[in-house]
Amino acid sequence: MRWEEDEDIRTTQPTGESFMSANTYSPPVTTHAHAKPHAKATAIFTCVLAALAGLMFGLDIGVISGATQFIQHDFGVSDHQIEWIVSGMMFGAAVGALAAGWMSSALGRKRSLILGAVLFVAGSLLCGFAWSPETLIAARVVLGLAIGIATFTAPLYLAEVAPEYIRGAMISLYQLMITIGILVAFLSDTAFSYNGNWRWMLGIIAIPGALFLFGVMFLPDSPRWLLMKQRDAEALDVLQRLRGNPEIVEREANDIREQLRTPQRGWHLFQENSNFRRSVGLGILLQLMQQFTGMNVVMYYAPRIFKDMGYDTSAQMWFTAIVGLTNVLATFIAIGLIDRWGRKPILYTGFTVMTIGLGVVGFMMGTGTTAHGAQLFTVGMLLVFIVGFAMSAGPLIWTLCSEVQPLKGRDFGIGCSTMTNWIANMIVGFTFLSLLNSIGHTATFYLYAALNAVFIVLTFWLVPETKGITLEQIERNLMSGKRLRDIGN
Incomplete structure (x- = not known):
C-alpha cells in the first residue's frame, strides 16, 4: 500500500491497482472509523469470491499445456495447427477485453462476471467434446472471450467493493489466484496424462467454472456502478452491508460522486x-x-x-x-x-x-x-x-x-x-x-x-x-x- 496524506484526511491508492485489468478504479476512503465485524466478514467473502475469477483465468492458461501432445496424436495435426489451437484463446481474450469495457458500464460488473462464467463453462465443455481441430479452436475462442471479460471486470469490481484496509491485499490475491489456477491445471493435466485423456484435461475445468458461476450470482452490484446509474439508494444499501458504519458509507459515497465528476475523455x-x-x-x-x-x-x-x-x-x-x-x-x-x-x-x-x-x-x-x-x-x-x-x-x-x-x-x-x-x-x-x-x-x-x-x-x-x-x-x-x-x- 502507498499512503497519501491530504491535511487530516487519509486516502489509499493500491500500488498494484491493476495486475490483470484494463481499468481498475480505487475510490478513496476518507475515514478513521472502523467497519463492524460482520460487515468486514461480508466484504472479505465478497472479494474472495470475485477474486476466484483469477483462478478461472489461470486454469485456462495452464490446461492447454499438458493436452497438446495428446491432441496432436489423436487428431494427427501439425505443430502449426497446434499453434492455432493454443493461440485461439488469446484471440478470444482480446475481443472479450475490447467488449468488456462497454459491458461493465452498460450491464454492470456483476452481470459481466456472470456472462464470463457462463462462457467459461460453455467453452470448457465444448473443448472436452470437440470432434475436430476446428471445433477445438472455436471452443478455445469462446474460452478466450470469457477470460477477456473476466480479466477486465474482476479487478475493477474488486477495487470498487473492497474496503481500503484490504484493497491492496485483495487485488494481490487476484494475481495469486491466477498462478494457483495455472498450478492446479498443471497438476490436473499430470493426473490425466497417465491415460492420455486430453478431453478430461480440458473439460474438467467446467466444474470449478460452474461453482464460480453459482457463487457470482450472490455477489452484490458494485456501489460505484450503481451511483453511475443514479441508483443511489441501492448503492448506499450495498455499502452499508460491506462497510457496516453509516459514517464510512456516507463519506465513501460522496468520494465516489466526486470522482465521477471527472469524465473519461x-x-x-x-x-x-x-x-x-x-x-x-x-x-x-x-x-x-x-x-x-x-x-x-x-x-x-x-x-x-x-x-x-x-x-x-x-x-x-x-x-x-x-x-x-x-x-x-x-x-x-x-x-x-x-x-x-x-x-x-x-x-x-x-x-x-x-x-x-x-x-x-x-x-x-x-x-x-x-x-x-x-x-x-x-x-x-x-x-x-x-x-x-x-x-x-x-x-x-x-x-x-x-x-x-x-x-x-x-x-x-x-x-x-x-x-x-x-x-x-x-x-x-x-x-x-x-x-x-x-x-x-x-x-x-x-x-x-x-x-x-x-x-x-x-x-x-x-x-x-x-x-x-x-x-x-x-x-x-x-x-x-x-x-x-x-x-x-
Missing part, C-alpha cells in the same frame, strides 16, 4: 495531447516487454520443451507442475518487494535473471542434454527464468501501466495496454513451435534471452521509478513534458 486526449500519447505508448511498450520475455512460451509449451530435453511423458508433466509451483511461490517475492525496492530495481533484477536463465537453457539445448546431470541443470535454469519473471515483469508491468496514465485518460490508456498484452500473447503462442522447427532450439532460446537483455536497456531509458510517488505527481510530471523515465521524480 481518453480518445480526445490522445488526439490532442502528445504527452498523453507518450504515456499510452509507454503502456504498450511495457506490455510488449512482458510478453516477449518468453514466459508464456513456457506456460503453453512446457511439456514440449521438457520432451526436447529428453524426458519421457511422465517426467514432462511433473516438471511442468513444478514450473507452476515455482510461479506461485515466486509471486510472493514481488508482493513483498514492490514497495521496498521499487519498480526499476526489481525489473533490472528480473530481466537479468531471465536473460541468464534462457541463455543457459539455449546453450545446453545446443550442446546436448543426454546426460542426466545436464538435463537437471537445464531444468533448473528454466526454473530460474520462471522466478525472474514471476518476481518482476509478471505483476510489476500491470502496476506500472496503471500508474503512468493520467486520470482523464486512464480507461483508454490501460485499455490500449491490455489489448496489446493479448495480441502479443497470441503472437508468442502462435510462433514458438514454428521458431523451433525453423531456426532450432538454441537460436530460439537465444532470441528470447537477447530480447530480455534489450529490455534491461529499455527499462533504464524509458521506465520511470514510481515507488512512493502519488499518481497526481506522476500526472503533473508527464503533462509538463518531462522525460518518461523522470516522471516519477
Whole structure:
C-alpha cells in the first residue's frame, strides 16, 4: 500500500491497482472509523469470491499445456495447427477485453462476471467434446472471450467493493489466484496424462467454472456502478452491508460522486495531447516487454520443451507442475518487494535473471542434454527464468501501466495496454513451435534471452521509478513534458 496524506484526511491508492485489468478504479476512503465485524466478514467473502475469477483465468492458461501432445496424436495435426489451437484463446481474450469495457458500464460488473462464467463453462465443455481441430479452436475462442471479460471486470469490481484496509491485499490475491489456477491445471493435466485423456484435461475445468458461476450470482452490484446509474439508494444499501458504519458509507459515497465528476475523455486526449500519447505508448511498450520475455512460451509449451530435453511423458508433466509451483511461490517475492525496492530495481533484477536463465537453457539445448546431470541443470535454469519473471515483469508491468496514465485518460490508456498484452500473447503462442522447427532450439532460446537483455536497456531509458510517488505527481510530471523515465521524480 502507498499512503497519501491530504491535511487530516487519509486516502489509499493500491500500488498494484491493476495486475490483470484494463481499468481498475480505487475510490478513496476518507475515514478513521472502523467497519463492524460482520460487515468486514461480508466484504472479505465478497472479494474472495470475485477474486476466484483469477483462478478461472489461470486454469485456462495452464490446461492447454499438458493436452497438446495428446491432441496432436489423436487428431494427427501439425505443430502449426497446434499453434492455432493454443493461440485461439488469446484471440478470444482480446475481443472479450475490447467488449468488456462497454459491458461493465452498460450491464454492470456483476452481470459481466456472470456472462464470463457462463462462457467459461460453455467453452470448457465444448473443448472436452470437440470432434475436430476446428471445433477445438472455436471452443478455445469462446474460452478466450470469457477470460477477456473476466480479466477486465474482476479487478475493477474488486477495487470498487473492497474496503481500503484490504484493497491492496485483495487485488494481490487476484494475481495469486491466477498462478494457483495455472498450478492446479498443471497438476490436473499430470493426473490425466497417465491415460492420455486430453478431453478430461480440458473439460474438467467446467466444474470449478460452474461453482464460480453459482457463487457470482450472490455477489452484490458494485456501489460505484450503481451511483453511475443514479441508483443511489441501492448503492448506499450495498455499502452499508460491506462497510457496516453509516459514517464510512456516507463519506465513501460522496468520494465516489466526486470522482465521477471527472469524465473519461481518453480518445480526445490522445488526439490532442502528445504527452498523453507518450504515456499510452509507454503502456504498450511495457506490455510488449512482458510478453516477449518468453514466459508464456513456457506456460503453453512446457511439456514440449521438457520432451526436447529428453524426458519421457511422465517426467514432462511433473516438471511442468513444478514450473507452476515455482510461479506461485515466486509471486510472493514481488508482493513483498514492490514497495521496498521499487519498480526499476526489481525489473533490472528480473530481466537479468531471465536473460541468464534462457541463455543457459539455449546453450545446453545446443550442446546436448543426454546426460542426466545436464538435463537437471537445464531444468533448473528454466526454473530460474520462471522466478525472474514471476518476481518482476509478471505483476510489476500491470502496476506500472496503471500508474503512468493520467486520470482523464486512464480507461483508454490501460485499455490500449491490455489489448496489446493479448495480441502479443497470441503472437508468442502462435510462433514458438514454428521458431523451433525453423531456426532450432538454441537460436530460439537465444532470441528470447537477447530480447530480455534489450529490455534491461529499455527499462533504464524509458521506465520511470514510481515507488512512493502519488499518481497526481506522476500526472503533473508527464503533462509538463518531462522525460518518461523522470516522471516519477
